[in-house]
Amino acid sequence: xxxxxxLQQLINxxxxxxxxxxxxxxxxxxxxxxxLINFAHGDVMMMSTYxxxxxxxxxxxxxxxxxxxxxxxxxxxxxxxxxxxxxxxRRASRISALITAIGVSFFLENAALVVxxxxxxxxxxxxMFRAIWHFGxxxxxxxxxxxxxxTLCLLVIVYFIVYKTRMGMAMRAVSKDMHTxxxxxxxxxxxxxxxxxxxxxIAAVGGILWAMKYPQIxxxxxxxxxxxxxxxxxxxxxxxVFGAVxxxxxxxxxxxxxxxxxxxxxxYRDAFAFLLLILVLIFRPTGIMGEDLPE
Amino acid sequence: MRKSLWLSLSGILVAGLVALSLSSAFAEEPVKxxxxxxMTGPSAVYGQIGYKGLQLAQKERPKxxxxxxxxxLTDNKSDKVESANAVSRLIxxxxxxxxxGGLTSSNTLSGAPVAEKSKVPMISPWAxxxxxxxxxxxxxxxxxxxxxxGFVGAKFARENLKAKNAAVxxxxxxxxxxxxxxxxxxxxxxxxxxxxxKLHYNTGDLDFxxxxxxxxxxxxxxxxxxxxxxxxxxxxxxxxxxxxxxPILAGDAAQADELIKIGGKSVEGLSFTTHFDEMGVxxxxxxxxxxxxxxxxxxxxxxxxxxxxxxTYNILLDAIERAGSTDKEKVRAxxxxxxxFQGVTGVMTMKDHDMIKPAVILTVKDGKxxxxxxxxx
Numbered sequence: 071x072x073x074x075x076x077l078q079q080l081i082n083x084x085x086x087x088x089x090x091x092x093x094x095x096x097x098x099x100x101x102x103x104x105x106l107i108n109f110a111h112g113d114v115m116m117m118s119t120y121x122x123x124x125x126x127x128x129x130x131x132x133x134x135x136x137x138x139x140x141x142x143x144x145x146x147x148x149x150x151x152x153x154x155x156x157x158x159x160r161r162a163s164r165i166s167a168l169i170t171a172i173g174v175s176f177f178l179e180n181a182a183l184v185v186x187x188x189x190x191x192x193x194x195x196x197x198m199f200r201a202i203w204h205f206g207x208x209x210x211x212x213x214x215x216x217x218x219x220x221t222l223c224l225l226v227i228v229y230f231i232v233y234k235t236r237m238g239m240a241m242r243a244v245s246k247d248m249h250t251x252x253x254x255x256x257x258x259x260x261x262x263x264x265x266x267x268x269x270x271x272i273a274a275v276g277g278i279l280w281a282m283k284y285p286q287i288x289x290x291x292x293x294x295x296x297x298x299x300x301x302x303x304x305x306x307x308x309x310x311v312f313g314a315v316x317x318x319x320x321x322x323x324x325x326x327x328x329x330x331x332x333x334x335x336x337x338y339r340d341a342f343a344f345l346l347l348i349l350v351l352i353f354r355p356t357g358i359m360g361e362d363l364p365e
Numbered sequence: 366m367r368k369s370l371w372l373s374l375s376g377i378l379v380a381g382l383v384a385l386s387l388s389s390a391f392a393e394e395p396v397k398x399x400x401x402x403x404m405t406g407p408s409a410v411y412g413q414i415g416y417k418g419l420q421l422a423q424k425e426r427p428k429x430x431x432x433x434x435x436x437x438l439t440d441n442k443s444d445k446v447e448s449a450n451a452v453s454r455l456i457x458x459x460x461x462x463x464x465x466g467g468l469t470s471s472n473t474l475s476g477a478p479v480a481e482k483s484k485v486p487m488i489s490p491w492a493x494x495x496x497x498x499x500x501x502x503x504x505x506x507x508x509x510x511x512x513x514x515g516f517v518g519a520k521f522a523r524e525n526l527k528a529k530n531a532a533v534x535x536x537x538x539x540x541x542x543x544x545x546x547x548x549x550x551x552x553x554x555x556x557x558x559x560x561x562x563k564l565h566y567n568t569g570d571l572d573f574x575x576x577x578x579x580x581x582x583x584x585x586x587x588x589x590x591x592x593x594x595x596x597x598x599x600x601x602x603x604x605x606x607x608x609x610x611x612p613i614l615a616g617d618a619a620q621a622d623e624l625i626k627i628g629g630k631s632v633e634g635l636s637f638t639t640h641f642d643e644m645g646v647x648x649x650x651x652x653x654x655x656x657x658x659x660x661x662x663x664x665x666x667x668x669x670x671x672x673x674x675x676x677t678y679n680i681l682l683d684a685i686e687r688a689g690s691t692d693k694e695k696v697r698a699x700x701x702x703x704x705x706f707q708g709v710t711g712v713m714t715m716k717d718h719d720m721i722k723p724a725v726i727l728t729v730k731d732g733k734x735x736x737x738x739x740x741x742x
Contacts, residue, residue, distance in 0.1 A: 188409050333564050
């Protein structure tokens, strides 16, 4: 393999990895604060793509207006899922909440199947994201470049919110001891709702970028990205937003390089991603950056 | 006087009604045809349009042997297990005389053994995998099989595209894709070409940049990728993104409007082998079918699945007519004897339960499927 080819594959991997990382941020935030693996996260992402799709195709909005609206709607959806499904179980055992999350996931998938139908729909890719950048022999879809930038920007924003604002302080407090926090005069439900809202908005950003990159959307499209983002979150150390993005990059790059170096294994890509999850869980259950206290 | 007239009039009316209801009660049993199509799930696209073809055929030819034809539709939910269940339900509960279906090879492969065991003739419009009819007495199909499609693909690549080197990209989770790709490679090599790269992916994959970048370094003249339209649209887009410009050649699973809706400009120039196209009809019945279909469903393009479903219905009714009854053994024997059937998808002859018939090659041009050639067997 030439060096140039290696660089091209590395860039392919970065593009895929940044999408995994973006979705993993939401996963890891909710886990860090509630110790709940929100299995419905991928499906929330799926819903966001439909919101944006209908904004563009039915209401004929400019794509960025539709994207903003979809982010707001998805945030509200995330908050209502929390209030409707998880809030009544706040003091129940963690396994009950986990099973509820799986239930919410199935509910969203099947409701979408009934309402939107199973035929895939073509998602709109704006003009500015269609250009292909060339660096010598290496080519890169402009969307991929923007995705990497957006991922890093969001990471900084999330860091700022968690470490530099009063709400962030409350969030960190909830993650340390959920049951003592209300005694200190903090509105627990507001903090949790905010976390779900923020996580869902980031999921919407990830979902819309995902749908622009792979421009077909369907009700079951959230399952695999959701699982991969989960692997990324665990790999990076679940509960840690930097870890989530790092895990996303590592997963994306390994998947692509696996196919690049061993083309005959190209059919086993997903199997490899989950093998990685198993290995991490056996040898380093806290993940790469998991030694730090979760945010 | 007047009263008695009324009385006698109403008496005649009542007698007429009774006679009518009696005659329908004593009429012969309808001919029952079971259908197991995917009406929901991932393959629902095909099931829904295919059933339109069947309904049109039934509307045009509602009777055989002076008996009414009744279709019993069961949804196989695009699922292998549901397919087997659907066939046994049709045979045991609805007591059908024959079965039409399934559509995809995988579903038909699980439905076929049930019909074989119950000794009920089954005919699939669209299942192209060779194994579907192998060593079966009761299972037939109305389409050509993958070896032929692989052969036509290889011939087109060598002769029309003048390709020397081919890269092959295979969906390894589909029996259909693996089969057809193997036949392509065998024939392409036999015709003097060379397969320079053979890579895999799975149904549902979204990112193919790694495979496509690897293919690009081999500089092939053609990329043979006999996958389903969903993945194919993304493959075409990403091929252009990584700078792979070789033409893409596919199989009949590419034929869906979504391929163009999703792929947009990237699928321009993509060609594929298939069963039927509006523009490539060669028979009289084909022209009639296109007109009738357009009349019945103005918004839907008559495609392979609907045309093959239409043909399947008529092949089956012809066989019943020749058999003179719905006796299953006789219908089976007559199906085997189908010869020079003037179908809408071409003239076809049954051989070893498979159809010998022409294939068409379509290409995407200006956002539409365009007919390129018809290849005779």
